[in-house]
Amino acid sequence: MxxxxxxEQIADIEKDFPQWYTDVVLxxxxxxxxxxxxxxxxxxxxxxxxENIQRELDVRFKATGHENAYFPLLIPMSYFTKEAEHVEGxxxxxxxxxxxxxxxxxxxxxxxxxxxxxxxNMYSKWxxxxxxxxxxxxxxxxxxxxxxxxxxxxxxxxFLWQEGHTAHSTEEEAMDExxxxxxxxxxxxxxxxxxxVITGKKTEKEKFAGAVATFGMxxxxxxxxxxxxxxxHYLGQKFAKAFEIKYLDKDGAQKYAYTTSWGVSTRLxxxxxxxxxxxxxxxxxxxxxxxxxxxxPIAAKKGNVMEVCADLEAKLxxxxxxxxxxxxxxxxxxxxxxxxxxxxxxxxELGPRDIEEGKALIFRRDTLEKSAYALDGLAEQIKALLDTxxxxxxxxxxxxxxGRIICADDLKGVLNGVEGGNFVKAGWCxxxxxxxxIKAETAATARVIADGETRDKCAVCGKKAExxxxxxxxx
Amino acid sequence: MxxxxxxEQIADIEKDFPQWYTDVVLxxxxxxxxxxxxxxxxxxxxxxxxENIQRELDVRFKATGHENAYFPLLIPMSYFTKEAEHVEGxxxxxxxxxxxxxxxxxxxxxxxxxxxxxxxNMYSKWxxxxxxxxxxxxxxxxxxxxxxxxxxxxxxxxFLWQEGHTAHSTEEEAMDExxxxxxxxxxxxxxxxxxxVITGKKTEKEKFAGAVATFGMxxxxxxxxxxxxxxxHYLGQKFAKAFEIKYLDKDGAQKYAYTTSWGVSTRLxxxxxxxxxxxxxxxxxxxxxxxxxxxxPIAAKKGNVMEVCADLEAKLxxxxxxxxxxxxxxxxxxxxxxxxxxxxxxxxELGPRDIEEGKALIFRRDTLEKSAYALDGLAEQIKALLDTxxxxxxxxxxxxxxGRIICADDLKGVLNGVEGGNFVKAGWCxxxxxxxxIKAETAATARVIADGETRDKCAVCGKKAExxxxxxxxx
Numbered sequence: 050m051x052x053x054x055x056x057e058q059i060a061d062i063e064k065d066f067p068q069w070y071t072d073v074v075l076x077x078x079x080x081x082x083x084x085x086x087x088x089x090x091x092x093x094x095x096x097x098x099x100e101n102i103q104r105e106l107d108v109r110f111k112a113t114g115h116e117n118a119y120f121p122l123l124i125p126m127s128y129f130t131k132e133a134e135h136v137e138g139x140x141x142x143x144x145x146x147x148x149x150x151x152x153x154x155x156x157x158x159x160x161x162x163x164x165x166x167x168x169x170n171m172y173s174k175w176x177x178x179x180x181x182x183x184x185x186x187x188x189x190x191x192x193x194x195x196x197x198x199x200x201x202x203x204x205x206x207x208f209l210w211q212e213g214h215t216a217h218s219t220e221e222e223a224m225d226e227x228x229x230x231x232x233x234x235x236x237x238x239x240x241x242x243x244x245x246v247i248t249g250k251k252t253e254k255e256k257f258a259g260a261v262a263t264f265g266m267x268x269x270x271x272x273x274x275x276x277x278x279x280x281x282h283y284l285g286q287k288f289a290k291a292f293e294i295k296y297l298d299k300d301g302a303q304k305y306a307y308t309t310s311w312g313v314s315t316r317l318x319x320x321x322x323x324x325x326x327x328x329x330x331x332x333x334x335x336x337x338x339x340x341x342x343x344x345x346p347i348a349a350k351k352g353n354v355m356e357v358c359a360d361l362e363a364k365l366x367x368x369x370x371x372x373x374x375x376x377x378x379x380x381x382x383x384x385x386x387x388x389x390x391x392x393x394x395x396x397x398e399l400g401p402r403d404i405e406e407g408k409a410l411i412f413r414r415d416t417l418e419k420s421a422y423a424l425d426g427l428a429e430q431i432k433a434l435l436d437t438x439x440x441x442x443x444x445x446x447x448x449x450x451x452g453r454i455i456c457a458d459d460l461k462g463v464l465n466g467v468e469g470g471n472f473v474k475a476g477w478c479x480x481x482x483x484x485x486x487i488k489a490e491t492a493a494t495a496r497v498i499a500d501g502e503t504r505d506k507c508a509v510c511g512k513k514a515e516x517x518x519x520x521x522x523x524x
Numbered sequence: 525m526x527x528x529x530x531x532e533q534i535a536d537i538e539k540d541f542p543q544w545y546t547d548v549v550l551x552x553x554x555x556x557x558x559x560x561x562x563x564x565x566x567x568x569x570x571x572x573x574x575e576n577i578q579r580e581l582d583v584r585f586k587a588t589g590h591e592n593a594y595f596p597l598l599i600p601m602s603y604f605t606k607e608a609e610h611v612e613g614x615x616x617x618x619x620x621x622x623x624x625x626x627x628x629x630x631x632x633x634x635x636x637x638x639x640x641x642x643x644x645n646m647y648s649k650w651x652x653x654x655x656x657x658x659x660x661x662x663x664x665x666x667x668x669x670x671x672x673x674x675x676x677x678x679x680x681x682x683f684l685w686q687e688g689h690t691a692h693s694t695e696e697e698a699m700d701e702x703x704x705x706x707x708x709x710x711x712x713x714x715x716x717x718x719x720x721v722i723t724g725k726k727t728e729k730e731k732f733a734g735a736v737a738t739f740g741m742x743x744x745x746x747x748x749x750x751x752x753x754x755x756x757h758y759l760g761q762k763f764a765k766a767f768e769i770k771y772l773d774k775d776g777a778q779k780y781a782y783t784t785s786w787g788v789s790t791r792l793x794x795x796x797x798x799x800x801x802x803x804x805x806x807x808x809x810x811x812x813x814x815x816x817x818x819x820x821p822i823a824a825k826k827g828n829v830m831e832v833c834a835d836l837e838a839k840l841x842x843x844x845x846x847x848x849x850x851x852x853x854x855x856x857x858x859x860x861x862x863x864x865x866x867x868x869x870x871x872x873e874l875g876p877r878d879i880e881e882g883k884a885l886i887f888r889r890d891t892l893e894k895s896a897y898a899l900d901g902l903a904e905q906i907k908a909l910l911d912t913x914x915x916x917x918x919x920x921x922x923x924x925x926x927g928r929i930i931c932a933d934d935l936k937g938v939l940n941g942v943e944g945g946n947f948v949k950a951g952w953c954x955x956x957x958x959x960x961x962i963k964a965e966t967a968a969t970a971r972v973i974a975d976g977e978t979r980d981k982c983a984v985c986g987k988k989a990e991x992x993x994x995x996x997x998x999x
Contacts, residue, residue, distance in 0.1 A: 081646065083596040084603070085633060090646055093591035093661060100592065116568035117575065121558035122597075122635075122666055122682050123619075128559070144598075144624035146635065149681075150670030151616050158560060160597075160621065160635075171556065171565055186568060191597055191666065195625030206624075207597050 059390070062328045066272040070200075073322060073330050077391045080201040087199040087206035091315065094391065095202075097339030098318050099209065103189065105241045105336065106211065106313070109233050115185045115213060120167050122191070123158040128166035131291040135165065138258020142194040144206070160193040165259065165284070165310055168214040169292030176296045176306060179218055183226075187213040192314075202319035203276075203524050210314035216294055216306040223307035224283050230311040231264045231281040238278060242317065243334040243442035244268045244324045245450055246278060247472070247519060249497030254484055257310075261285035267496045267519065269450040270323035273470025275496050275521035278320050281311035319524070324446055325415075331392025332414050334442050335435040342372040342431060343388045347381050347400030357404050357424075361397065364428040370435070389414060394438050395431065415442050454519075459508050460490055463520055467493040472521045476504035476514030483509035493520040534865070537803045541747040545675075548797060548805050552866045555676040562674040562681035566790065569866065570677075572814030573793050574684065578664065580716045580811065581686065581788070584708050590660045590688060595642050597666070598633040603641035606766040610640065613733020617669040619681070635668040640734060640759070640785055643689040644767030651771045651781065654693055658701075662688040667789075677794035678751075678999050685789035691769055691781040698782035699758055705786040706739045706756040713753060717792065718809035718917035719743045719799045720925055721753060722947070722994060724972030729959055732785075736760035742971045742994065744925040745798035748945025750971050750996035753795050756786035794999070799921055800890075806867025807889055809917050810910040817847040817906060818863045822856050822875030832879050832899075836872065839903040845910070864889060869913050870906065890917050929994075934983050935965055938995055942968040947996045951979030951989030958984035968995040 058076055060068035074080050079095030082088070091099065107117070123146060129136040139162045146158040161167065172184055193207045202208075213230060217223040231248055238246045246266040256263035260282040268278045289295065289305040298304045325332040335341045342365060346358045358374050365372040375384050381398070388396055396412040398419075403409050408421045411431075415438055422430055453471045457463045466473035473493070477483060486509050488494050495518045502517040533551055535543035549555050554570035557563070566574065582592070598621060604611040614637045621633040636642065647659055668682045677683075688705060692698040706723055713721045721741040731738035735757040742750045764770065764780040773779045800807040810816045817840060821833045833849050840847040850859050856873070863871055871887040873894075878884055883896045886906075890913055897905055928946045932938045941948035948968070952958060961984050963969050970993045977992040 081649070083598075084600055084642065084645055085596060085598050088596040088598060090596065091594040093593050096593045097591070099594075116572070118568050118571045119566040119574075119666075119684060121560060121563035121565065122668070123558075123560050123563060125559055141626050144621050144633075146619050147622045148632075149619035150672070157623075158619075167559065170559055174556070191594075193597070197625070209594060 059330060062271070062326065069326075070323060073326060073390075074201050077331055079318065079322075082201070085206070087196060089201045089205045089207075091209070094339055095318060098321065098333070098337050099315055101337040101339070102241070102317055103211075106237055109237060110187050110211075110213065113229060113233060115187045115215075117188060118186045119188055119190070120164055120171065122161055124161055124164070124167045126157045126159050128170065129159060131166065132259045132288055135259035139163065139194075142196065144193045144195050161190070162192055162194045163310075163312075164188070164190070164192075164212055165214065165288050166292070168310075169288045169294055169308070172214075172216050172306070172308075173293045173295070176216060176294055179296055179298050181296060182216060182218045182306065183222065184216040185213070185226075186215070187211055200319075202315055202322070208315045210312050212310060212312040215309045216289070217308070218296070218298070218304070218306065220285070220307050223285075223309050227262075227264060227281045227283040227309045227311070230309070231266065231279075234266055234279040234281070234311075234313060238266060238268065239443055241334070241336040242321055242324075243439060243446055244278070244320060245443060245447040247497060249500050249519070251280075251497060252484060252495045252518070254481060255495055257282045259284065259287055261287060265497055267521070267523075268320050268324055269453065269472060269521075270320070270524065271326065272323070273453055273467070273472075273521070275472065275519075275523040276316070276320050276323065277496070277523065278317060279311070279313040282309060284308045284310060325442060326392075329386075330390030332442070333392035333394060335394045335439045338371070338392065338394050340371050340373050340391075340393045341435055342370055342395045342397060343384075343393045344372065344374040344397045344399065345381055345384045345388070346374070346376070347398055347403070349376070351401045352404070354399060354401055354404065358399050361399070361409075361424075361427060365431060368428045368432055370428070370431060385412075394435060397431075413438060415445070457508055458506065460487070463487060463493060463508055464491040467491050467520065467522050472496070472519050474499060474502070474517050474519055475508035476506050477516055477518040478507035478510055478512045479515035480510070483507055487520055491520070493522050495519070496521050496523060534805060537746070537801065544801070545798060548801060548865075549676050552806055554793065554797075557676070560681070562671060564676045564680045564682075566684070569814055570793060573796065573808070573812050574790055576812040576814070577716070577792055578686075581712055584712060585662050585686075585688065588704060588708060590662045590690075592663060593661045594663055594665070595639055595646065597636055599636055599639070599642045601632045601634050603645065604634060606641065607734045607763060610734035614638065614669075617671065619668045619670050636665070637667055637669045638785075638787075639663070639665070639667075639687055640689065640763050641767070643785075644763045644769055644783070647689075647691050647781070647783075648768045648770070651691065651769055654771055654773050656771060657691060657693045657781065658697065659691040660688070660701075661690070662686055675794075677790055677797070683790050685787050687785060687787040690784045691764070692783070693771070693773070693779070693781065695760070695782050698760075698784050702737075702739060702756050702758040702784045702786070705784070706741065706754075709741055709754040709756065709786070709788060713741060713743065714918055716809070716811040717796055717799075718914060718921055719753070719795060720918065720922040722972060724975050724994070726755075726972060727959055727970045727993070729956060730970055732757045734759065734762055736762060740972055742996070742998075743795050743799055744928065744947060744996075745795070745999065746801065747798070748928055748942075748947075748996070750947065750994075750998040751791070751795050751798065752971070752998065753792060754786070754788040757784060759783040759785060800917060801867075804861075805865030807917070808867035808869060810869045810914045813846070813867065813869055815846050815848050815866075815868045816910055817845055817870045817872060818859075818868045819847065819849045819872045819874065820856055820859045820863070821849070821851070822873055822878070824851070826876045827879070829874060829876055829879065833874050836874070836884075836899075836902060840906060843903050843907055845903070845906060860887075869910060872906075888913060890920070931979075932983055933981070935962070938962060938968060938983055939966040942966050942995065942997050947971070947994050949974060949977070949979075949992050949994055950983035951981050952991055952993045953982035953985055953987045954990035955985070958982055962995055966995070968997050970994070971996050971998060
């Protein structure tokens with residue numbers, strides 16, 4: 050009965066994936082719509098995921114030599130015009146402050162859509178000598194891009210992210226940094242989010258406005274579409290020249306630095322939902338799940354059930370597991386549905402008979418399997434099981450994705466492939482026209498260029514292929 | 525020589541405290557000015573302090589039952605007009621977005637100066653039944669208040685803070701929350717920042733725009749001025765009525781909730797600087813210092829000096845101490861000055877003779893004392909010493925402050941007191957006129973009402989005193 054009630058709550062994932070997504074994000078209280086169109090309120094359950102993402106990434110950023118800082122939200126509009134491609138890419142999306150303190154401002158101010166310009170401005174001030182290099186700073190911040198069509202986490206006017214901005218003395222070092230951070234993102238996505246990603250260079254059309262080269266990581270969602278989950282940009286000397294980021298080198302000459310930038314955002318929460326979710330709702334990997342284990346007492350008022358449950362909760366907390374004992378008056382069935390929808394990786398069911406037999410039933414959210422475990426030493430078993438879930442969720446996602454990567458030789462093959470919910474690898478001659486044609490005819494875009502792969506012919510024009518491209522429809 | 529060079533770098537703290545402050549914040553690279561007037565860039569050394577403050581506070585917020593979330597930056601201007609006092613207080617300081625995405629907006633949007641209105645709007649949506657109460661949410665965010673006169677950390681257009689917003693079913697519970705969070709702030713200020721604070725109720729004039737009552741904590745700076753270091757507001761049903769934050773109670777009646785809000789900001793970094801700093805620069809308490817220990821090798825190229833230093837660095841890191849081995853080519857004297865200016869609590873000096881004798885010299889930044897410690901078991905000794913420094917910094921600050929709290933019976937006494945760099949306790953009849961007169965004649969303001977203290981007469985009008993007020997000049 051309760052289960053039936055529940056199933057009505059969210060749309061069928063097979064029949065209406067977009068509605069399923071909307072239902073899941075709202076009904077699990079990850080997020081709500083803000084009063085201003087296109088804005089979102091990240092609610093505690095959603096924000097707890099973001100805190101876990103931040104903690105995991107922040108450790109990695111610091112281990113790779115970066116420091117955190119905070120740069121101003123407001124950027125003079127004139128800064129954007131200093132780098133021609135950058136202004137073209139971002140000016141249409143900017144929110145503008147024209148009045149403040151009761152007066153009209155002399156110069157309108159942009160709310161940062163990204164901060165290359167203001168980092169550039171400050172780096173030019175701070176950088177004097179080659180001894181000051183490299184500069185490696187990250188910031189955790191809100192940014193704003195005024196989008197016409199918005200969806201919670203995936204595309205909103207305001208979102209949260211981190212943006213790393215570094216300056217180096219050589220092209221090689223800057224390119225190493227670009228690739229290193231792409232690697233950090235990939236390792237994080239796979240080991241923490243349990244999402245396998247394809248990394249590679251973006252085409253000229255898809256690169257960041259103002260970059261020399263953009264490298265992205267693409268994740269497959271359950272509907273076969275791709276989600277760009279992070280990008281790392283090699284900016285060459287473009288911003289250095291626009292903002293006079295230069296220094297006195299050992300040889301006495303003034304030289305421009307080489308810069309990079311890289312970022313991931315609250316979009317990753319959208320990726321988590323759509324890479325792992327199922328008909329019952331969220332399926333969260335243990336490393337970033339707000340709650341890793343929920344304990345549901347069965348026949349809670351009988352004997353020492355609550356006592357044993359509370360004892361187990363304390364033991365799990367003591368070994369560092371994020372656990373909650375659901376001691377509310379709701380029925381066990383209601384609780385099962387609720388915590389399944391919320392994607393808690395493990396559920397422990399404990400009733401009088403279990404206690405008598407010295408065991409507990411453990412339900413795995415990812416596989417939907419239930420097994421009995423001895424109560425004795427359960428906390429350590431749970432810890433190990435969480436590691437297993439984490440690992441197997443990645444394996445399952447990888448298997449699913451790998452089964453949905455196909456190759457195509459022509460436009461029709463690309464179209465059929467993406468309509469079937471696949472990523473399609475196809476040859477590309479390298480010209481913009483063929484890339485545009487793919488988009489026009491298949492609604493798929495070039496996600497990344499496959500590293501080191503070759504094919505004979507461009508799937509569009511049939512000319513010699515320069516590279517192999519992953520095409521997919523994308524969020 | 526080096527020391528003389530250094531002394532020239534920052535203004536004399538005794539002669540020009542404001543310039544000393546500016547010199548210290550800029551030269552220790554805590555902060556820099558942003559390109560837009562009144563904005564600041566919080567540089568890595570400053571931001572690391574903020575990260576430590578965040579970590580310490582966040583644990584306390586969660587331990588008291590709060591969850592983090594993130595609410596939108598932009599608030600419809602019309603929201604502010606819903607609470608009459610609130611709009612009067614904040615409208616003059618608001619920065620306004622009028623254009624976005626290339627178009628003029630139908631309604632101008634305010635960049636949040638504080639978020640009671642948007643929390644109120646969402647709480648009214650989320651709150652249905654008494655079962656949903658209490659709602660206890662905190663957010664870490666940037667806010668903007670367009671100020672005419674700005675100073676880094678103390679008063680800037682944009683700053684970082686946390687704002688807690690809670691809703692409760694009874695007045696008593698909401699007032700308990702208000703006082704509990706004031707207590708959390710006080711405990712944190714004393715035990716982490718080593719700053720003794722005076723807490724108490726604000727006068728009507730000084731309370732938060734829209735609050736029923738504001739409680740603040742005031743810290744004494746080295747120049748005898750007060751800095752409001754945190755506030756906790758009891759909002760009664762004022763915002764609940766303005767935003768329809770109501771619920772169906774057990775008895776079947778619709779009732780308005782009682783709400784609170786409380787916040788501290790990057791201002792606390794300004795408090796740290798001015799409560800502990802001295803002629804050499806910053807003096808940071810270990811709990812929030814980015815670096816707790818710096819190791820300076822003496823005659824670094826001789827024998828195994830660097831090896832022993834690196835070994836010690838590893839040992840300190842292993843026991844959780846934030847330590848840096850300064851292996852640069854600068855002279856020891858230069859390093860001493862540099863790290864003293866930056867306020868690192870402990871410096872370890874290690875040279876060939878020290879190693880021979882199995883000892884190290886430890887310099888305490890707070891007391892400027894140097895002592896020899898055995899190298900054997902040094903890591904544990906250092907940990908204990910950091911605790912001692914933390915404790916003794918609070919004691920020293922408390923002693924300094926307590927020696928500068930005086931009582932006065934009349935206006936002249938208040939004037940003399942604050943001119944001498946004191947906090948002055950004086951009787952107050954409770955009327956606004958007398959409060960205004962104090963400000964007009966002494967440039968001091970009522971900081972907080974002293975809890976439970978009594979005096980006979982108002983220092984201004986001589987009528988019966990209703991309460992005792994702490995008066996001080998304030999940042």
